[in-house]
Amino acid sequence: xxxxxxxxxxxxxxxxxxxxxxxxxxxxxxxxxxxxxxxxxxxxxxxxxxxxxxxxxxxxxxxxxxxxxxxxxxxxxxxxxxxxxxxxxxxxxxxxxxxxxxxxxxxxxxxxxxxxxxxxxx
Amino acid sequence: xxxxxxxxxxxxxxxxxxxxxxxxxxxxxxxxxxxxxxxxxxxxxxxxxxxxxxxxxxxxxxxxxxxxxxxxxxxxxxxxxxxxxxxxxxxxxxxxxxxxxxxxxxxxxxxxxxxxxxxxxxxxxxxxxxxxxxxxxxxxxxxxxxxxxxxxxxxxxxxxxxxxxxxxxxxxxxxxx
Numbered sequence: 536x537x538x539x540x541x542x543x544x545x546x547x548x549x550x551x552x553x554x555x556x557x558x559x560x561x562x563x564x565x566x567x568x569x570x571x572x573x574x575x576x577x578x579x580x581x582x583x584x585x586x587x588x589x590x591x592x593x594x595x596x597x598x599x600x601x602x603x604x605x606x607x608x609x610x611x612x613x614x615x616x617x618x619x620x621x622x623x624x625x626x627x628x629x630x631x632x633x634x635x636x637x638x639x640x641x642x643x644x645x646x647x648x649x650x651x652x653x654x655x656x657x
Numbered sequence: 658x659x660x661x662x663x664x665x666x667x668x669x670x671x672x673x674x675x676x677x678x679x680x681x682x683x684x685x686x687x688x689x690x691x692x693x694x695x696x697x698x699x700x701x702x703x704x705x706x707x708x709x710x711x712x713x714x715x716x717x718x719x720x721x722x723x724x725x726x727x728x729x730x731x732x733x734x735x736x737x738x739x740x741x742x743x744x745x746x747x748x749x750x751x752x753x754x755x756x757x758x759x760x761x762x763x764x765x766x767x768x769x770x771x772x773x774x775x776x777x778x779x780x781x782x783x784x785x786x787x788x789x790x791x792x793x794x795x796x797x798x799x800x801x802x803x804x805x806x807x808x809x810x811x812x813x814x815x816x817x818x819x820x821x822x823x824x825x826x827x828x829x830x831x832x833x834x
Binding site: 538539542543544545546548549552553555556559560562563606610611613614615618619622627628630631632634635637638639641642643645646648649651654655656657 | 659661663664665667678679681682684685688689691692695696699701718719764767768769772775780783784789790792793794796797799800801803804805807808810811812813
């Protein structure tokens with residue numbers, strides 16, 4: 536369970552709304568890509584995560600993972616070319632979902648790092 | 658940072674902006690607006706406090722759109738420009754921000770920038786000023802503010818120029834319930 540979902544345990548309605556948004560965002564992408572994005576972002580944050588073996592990944596997926604790694608601390612430096620490579624791989628609807636999922640993965644790592652569930656008494 | 662959209666509008670006749678781009682994924686859009694309306698509609702945490710955190714996030718993440726939007730509910734709760742002007746580095750010494758707002762800003766900085774900022778004193782201050790339920794709602798808000806600002810920026814949806822704009826506070830649409 537994510538740190539945000541855990542923190543919202545005392546507000547089931549808001550928790551359900553958040554879970555629905557999160558699940559629909561992730562559900563719009565290949566589950567394997569979602570897992571790789573979360574793993575890549577968690578690694579950047581220093582949260583325990585196994586390194587990604589990129590040897591078996593196609594070029595488009597590698598570009599998406601490289602892009603995801605930039606989200607935590609370099610989001611304003613991502614170039615048009617880097618974005619275009621992800622759009623070419625996922626298509627525009629896929630890029631929209633990817634942008635939301637990647638940004639949310641970053642924010643959820645950060646919520647965990649400040650111990651949001653502990654602060655919220657969950 | 659690009660101000661050229663990296664994805665097109667999914668709504669015919671509309672330029673690329675957050676809503677028209679999110680329309681590429683209607684299920685995501687519907688769930689986001691339902692969540693965001695529910696979040697802002699909840700009075701567990703005052704809209705003024707939520708807006709203080711949102712504005713801090715806007716300034717740190719360099720989201721020009723977020724920075725220039727004001728939500729009317731917070732304005733009605735007394736969050737004027739003279740207070741917002743103090744939501745900058747050095748806010749700790751502001752005479753216009755309340756102690757609760759300063760604790761919220763420290764939490765916001767910790768979540769969006771450096772978790773080490775939420776040291777023992779800052780953590781205790783947050784828990785002294787807010788209930789656990791309020792902290793949960795604040796944490797959700799900062800998570801969404803940060804994620805949406807970054808999504809907006811990386812999709813190239815930053816406006817080249819934008820006037821300060823007061824908007825109706827997001828609300829739950831009856832049809833979405």
